[in-house]
Amino acid sequence: xxxxxxxxKHFNKTKAVDGISxxxxxxxxxxxxxxxxxxxxxxISMIATLIRPDEGTILYKGEDIVRKxxxxxxxxxxxxxxxxxxPSLTGMDNLKFWGKTYGLKGKELTxxxxxxxxxxxxxxxxxxxxxxYSGGMKRRLNIGSALLHNPELIILDEPTVGIDxxxxxxxxxxxxxxxxxxxxxxxxxxYMEEVEYLCTRTCIxxxxxxxxxxxxxxxxxxxNADEKIELIVENINDIILAEIKRFNFVENLIVDxxxxxxxRKGHNGSYGEILDIISVNGGKLQSMDxxxxxxxxxxxxxxxxxxxx
Amino acid sequence: MINIILKDLKLMLSDKKExxxxxxxxxxxxxxLSFALSGSFQEMGSQWTMxxxxxxxxxxxxxxxxxxxxxxxxxxxxxxEMDFGNNEEALFSEFNPEKIFFEDFLGSDEMKKxxxxxxxxxxxxxxxxxxxxxxxxxxxxxxxxxxxxxxTFTTFRNNIDITVVSHPDMNYRRQVTEEVISSFNNxxxxxxxxxxxxxxxxxxxxxLNEVVAGLEDFVKDIGTEPAGVNVVITDIxxxxxxxxxxxxxxxxxSMFILFSAGYGGKFILNEKIDNTYYRLVATGxxxxxxxxxxxxxMFIMAIIQSIVxxxxxxxxxxxNWINIPLLLLTMLLSCLAVASIGVFIIALTIRSNSYxxxxxxxxxxxxxxxxAGGSYLPLQILPKTVGQFGRLTPNGATLQTxxxxxxxxxxxxxxxxxxVIMVNITVMLLLSGxxxxxxxxxxxxxxx
Numbered sequence: 001x002x003x004x005x006x007x008x009k010h011f012n013k014t015k016a017v018d019g020i021s022x023x024x025x026x027x028x029x030x031x032x033x034x035x036x037x038x039x040x041x042x043x044i045s046m047i048a049t050l051i052r053p054d055e056g057t058i059l060y061k062g063e064d065i066v067r068k069x070x071x072x073x074x075x076x077x078x079x080x081x082x083x084x085x086x087p088s089l090t091g092m093d094n095l096k097f098w099g100k101t102y103g104l105k106g107k108e109l110t111x112x113x114x115x116x117x118x119x120x121x122x123x124x125x126x127x128x129x130x131x132x133y134s135g136g137m138k139r140r141l142n143i144g145s146a147l148l149h150n151p152e153l154i155i156l157d158e159p160t161v162g163i164d165x166x167x168x169x170x171x172x173x174x175x176x177x178x179x180x181x182x183x184x185x186x187x188x189x190x191y192m193e194e195v196e197y198l199c200t201r202t203c204i205x206x207x208x209x210x211x212x213x214x215x216x217x218x219x220x221x222x223x224n225a226d227e228k229i230e231l232i233v234e235n236i237n238d239i240i241l242a243e244i245k246r247f248n249f250v251e252n253l254i255v256d257x258x259x260x261x262x263x264r265k266g267h268n269g270s271y272g273e274i275l276d277i278i279s280v281n282g283g284k285l286q287s288m289d290x291x292x293x294x295x296x297x298x299x300x301x302x303x304x305x306x307x308x309x
Numbered sequence: 310m311i312n313i314i315l316k317d318l319k320l321m322l323s324d325k326k327e328x329x330x331x332x333x334x335x336x337x338x339x340x341x342l343s344f345a346l347s348g349s350f351q352e353m354g355s356q357w358t359m360x361x362x363x364x365x366x367x368x369x370x371x372x373x374x375x376x377x378x379x380x381x382x383x384x385x386x387x388x389x390e391m392d393f394g395n396n397e398e399a400l401f402s403e404f405n406p407e408k409i410f411f412e413d414f415l416g417s418d419e420m421k422k423x424x425x426x427x428x429x430x431x432x433x434x435x436x437x438x439x440x441x442x443x444x445x446x447x448x449x450x451x452x453x454x455x456x457x458x459x460x461t462f463t464t465f466r467n468n469i470d471i472t473v474v475s476h477p478d479m480n481y482r483r484q485v486t487e488e489v490i491s492s493f494n495n496x497x498x499x500x501x502x503x504x505x506x507x508x509x510x511x512x513x514x515x516x517l518n519e520v521v522a523g524l525e526d527f528v529k530d531i532g533t534e535p536a537g538v539n540v541v542i543t544d545i546x547x548x549x550x551x552x553x554x555x556x557x558x559x560x561x562x563s564m565f566i567l568f569s570a571g572y573g574g575k576f577i578l579n580e581k582i583d584n585t586y587y588r589l590v591a592t593g594x595x596x597x598x599x600x601x602x603x604x605x606x607m608f609i610m611a612i613i614q615s616i617v618x619x620x621x622x623x624x625x626x627x628x629n630w631i632n633i634p635l636l637l638l639t640m641l642l643s644c645l646a647v648a649s650i651g652v653f654i655i656a657l658t659i660r661s662n663s664y665x666x667x668x669x670x671x672x673x674x675x676x677x678x679x680x681a682g683g684s685y686l687p688l689q690i691l692p693k694t695v696g697q698f699g700r701l702t703p704n705g706a707t708l709q710t711x712x713x714x715x716x717x718x719x720x721x722x723x724x725x726x727x728x729v730i731m732v733n734i735t736v737m738l739l740l741s742g743x744x745x746x747x748x749x750x751x752x753x754x755x756x757x
Contacts, residue, residue, distance in 0.1 A: 048591045073593035081589075084584035086316070089322040093316075100312040100594050129323075145588075 001026045002047070002153065003183055007056035009042050015294060016042040016054070018208035024186065026152075029179050030198030032188040033295065035303075039208040041186040044155045047186070048158040055231040061261050072153070074102070077146035083138045084145075087131035091122060091141050094130060095148060102149035112148045117172050120144040120184040136167025143171065148231060154178065155186045160194060172197060183255070192296040202295065206303045214300040223301045226251075226292070229271070232286040233278055234258060238267070250274075258286070311604030312596070314609070317576060321610060331614060335565035336621050339557045342505035360425045361486055362434035362443045365407075365453075372454035375399055379459070401402075406457035406497075410449070414493050424489065438476055448472040457497065557710040558622035558686065564684035564705040565618070566611040566647045567675045573603045573651030574658035574668070581662075600655055600745075607651040611644035632714050635723060639710045642730045644679035645704035650674070656744035679700045683709075703733040704753075 002024040009017040019055045024030050032040045045051040047058055049069035057064055063071040070213055085094050095117065099109045102215055117123045119241055122133075122142040130138060143159055157173065160168045175198055179185050189195050195202050203213040212219055233240070236258060243258070249269040253262040271288070293301075323327060370561065415426055434446040449471060456467040471494065473486050578584035580599070589599055619636070622628040631635050654674075679685060682705030683699050688696040699705035710726035 049593075050591055052589055070593055073591065076591065078588065080584050080588060082584045084588040086320060086583060086585060088320055089316075097312060097316045098588075098592075101589065101594060239639060267334040 003059040005057045008054045015208045020210045022203055028182050029185040029199045031195035031202040033195045033202050034205035036207040044157055075152045077151035079143050079146045079156045083142050085130050090129055092126040098145040099148040107110040116144045116147045121170050136163040139163050154183050157188050211302050219298045228291040230289040231260040232258055234284040235282050239281045240278055240283050316607045317606035332617055335561040339561040358423050360443045362437050363447045364431045364434050365425050366450045366451045367453040369454055375455045376458040406454050446474040485644050554626035555628050560684040562618040563708040564679040566614050569607045569610040570647050570651035573607050574654040577655045577658050604648045604652050608644050608648040611647040615640045635714045643707040646730050646733045649734045652741045653737045656741040660744055678704050706730050
């Protein structure tokens, strides 16, 4: 559906996007994950025809949108990072305006406004001025305004920045629902858990480059990361420690008071055997914490910095 | 396009404060200025008369005696016979500068129609002026008559400074008084110049005594019939007069519609600040369409303002807009001119990408145009150059065209004003096109 090849964009001497390539298949939710300044917004601005790339091609259904921006514009729902609404107009006026801008009119427009306001959960506030809305409601209307024409491709640029957990949850559910209704989605965020929850595939961006891409499991596997296990045990003794050390998958065993920590190496062996050893040798297990690597860990591993730095 | 225009109008109407400023401010200002400056416009109709005070700082008898002494001294010292047919009294009555000024000039039928004068002392005159019982004081200087004789009957030329003192609130009247006095001076100067020419030419063929002897007849010829110079009073009976309420209704309308132009820049920046500009571009709306939408929004706003102010002027001041087709034509063109200025401000705003530039420019532009175009003070009062420039401004041309329509003129008389407005529209749109074509490296969306 969308194919991006060797895309470059400079702003003065800064490389905002540095030769990225990726493909997007119909029905996917592609996450662009990266810290602020990674090049996510510049990338989607180029896809949304707001910025012309310095080099590279963006093909939408085989058409070069740099040369023919119209080929994507009518099929695109663009939700910018900042609220892009008319604050002194009502929610209804905003939806009507954007719907008409996309070419909807009459009954079709009325129906779509009804459907979309239902999806984003603002039906009961449509008559209010937007400047009276909460931050979360503005975000939802911001998304709704891009859905009216039932676009094939929707780009959401950090749609949950600065809102309350309830609105955030509402937005994530709405995005899922929209995807299930057939739209393909590009979702940028620096919230790892959102990308993990929503996206079928993720591109991790840093300093204008895609440093890794794939499904969540593919990304985690790609860095060969180990699980970390922490046990809190009463009555730790030398026999227990010696027995645990004998397991092949236990590495870097550390004892700190009543805490035993180690890294798991490989996929063989079970934790049940370790729990038996503790119990048989007079120890009493208080708690067990298995820390699996996540996208945040992958990002940290790949870039050497935390996602929200 | 209609969708964008309607949205912009809704935005404008949703801002109650701005709306109040656009509609109410001109109404309030019109009312205040009309009352405050009514003195400048009082009774400018066909029945218009003007009261002036005249101060005689000379003594007629003494001046005539001085002139007699002068003629005698000329005979004694230079042997020039200044004998005007042994009938000096007849000459004095025949050529009497006082009589010429008061009876022949101010007392003429034409002048009596619009000037009433009171003879008084300087002190009394200033008191009358202070109380606005007269609009001006004309002070005839010391030795006025003596110097007039010297200028007329000898080769000498003495300065005669007639002073006009006016009340600052009565500008038109002051101008009329100045014109009247200067036209009288022109008559007197023409006599002096003619006499000097006579002296120069006659002395080439005659002795000095013969020249002086012939002077009497010469002066009689030109003096009693002042060289065919008359004060021409334009007949304004066929036209309506403009009072301060009428003037400021139109002046405020011409000025305040200019503020609609400022909204262009403001709205385009709001679109950027609210990020809707980028969203519009992403939806495939052409930048030219966005600007055209703003153009029509400003045009419609200016039309609304004009209609409200015309309605107010009719209801509140009873102004009779007699020629509706011409009124509509002028309103249409003036509002298009406003919208084209607005597009120019939009172009500047896009180039500068700054509220401050846009605001400063639009405010400065509006103020300069308002002042030069006669919205605060009538063009006739402003310095000549400013007045000439003002007539070329869109609001100045609009104002003058509206005045002509109200005075009862037809299409041929208002056509030059309409042409000026159309030229303004063309120039503004061309400049905007040039500015927008130049693009802006700061504005990424413009590239798309």
